[in-house]
């Protein structure tokens with residue numbers, strides 16, 4: 324077991340990528356704090372983890388609310404006495420072109436993604452500093468790397484997360500804390516299933532070398548989301564590149580961009596973990 328005795332907080336882990344990450348880390352031996360605004364969903368995932376023989380704690384939290392985040396981290400410390408891993412994954416996906424983006428949509432989207440990542444990180448880091456060790460992974464998106472019409476607030480928030488990741492990777496490295504981000508293309512989850520038309524789905528399918536609509540298991544790091552993720556070698560990146568070759572711009576509310584067939588790893592933080600399509 325790679326993560327025995329380690330404790331991971333995973334936000335937005337009641338379903339989708341967060342749930343899969345939580346189960347993956349639990350299978351590696353970690354105890355999991357299942358954090359989600361959806362209390363019932365968080366409880367269900369915690370029960371699944373307990374069924375795997377690992378410890379789990381479900382904490383209903385709106386990551387956009389700093390007080391709730393602080394209370395969640397305090398609760399995690401009371402129960403587990405340490406926090407080794409934080410995965411900032413909670414998010415929504417509002418498709419909204421500029422002229423349809425209200426201040427409320429802009430505000431809520433940035434609050435969940437960017438502020439939520441900031442709040443959770445700020446609450447967890449003092450404990451990691453005390454331990455002189457920590458691992459933080461932020462769930463970004465290709466929408467934070469390349470222009471994607473119709474995703475004004477979402478892309479701005481993910482772009483902010485990218486820069487936050489870079490800054491914190493440098494700032495926290497002396498404390499033994501590594502900060503990285505993952506930037507998936509389109510992945511089939513409940514979130515995207517609700518938003519995609521059949522034409523969108525087929526578009527992604529055609530442009531994906533895995534020859535099917537990309538799913539959670541294709542996300543870089545799910546099989547390696549422990550310390551190995553931070554020591555990924557070039558070969559692993561190449562492998563991930565092949566699996567992550569996804570055209571993210573075929574949404575029905577997104578302007579079709581030229582097909583990006585080339586994926587390049589972009590150095591972020593102290594390791595290469597950002598993968599996204601580049602011209």
Ligand SMILES: NC(=O)c1ccc[n+]([C@@H]2O[C@H](COP(=O)([O-])OP(=O)(O)OC[C@H]3O[C@@H](n4cnc5c(N)ncnc54)[C@H](O)[C@@H]3O)[C@@H](O)[C@H]2O)c1
Pocket residue numbers: 334335336337338339340341358359360361364384385386387412413414415416435462463464465506507508509510511512513514515
């Ligand atoms: N699915 C994709 O194609 C895709 C691509 C790139 C990036 N991402 C990112 O991956 C992350 C997860 O996406 P997903 O597809 O699994 O979505 P999902 O909707 O399936 O899961 C998101 C989870 O976050 C929770 N959540 C939402 N707002 C929250 C809040 N304020 N506080 C706490 N929890 C909250 C939801 O309840 C849900 O359980 C998001 O950050 C998303 O932007 C997804």
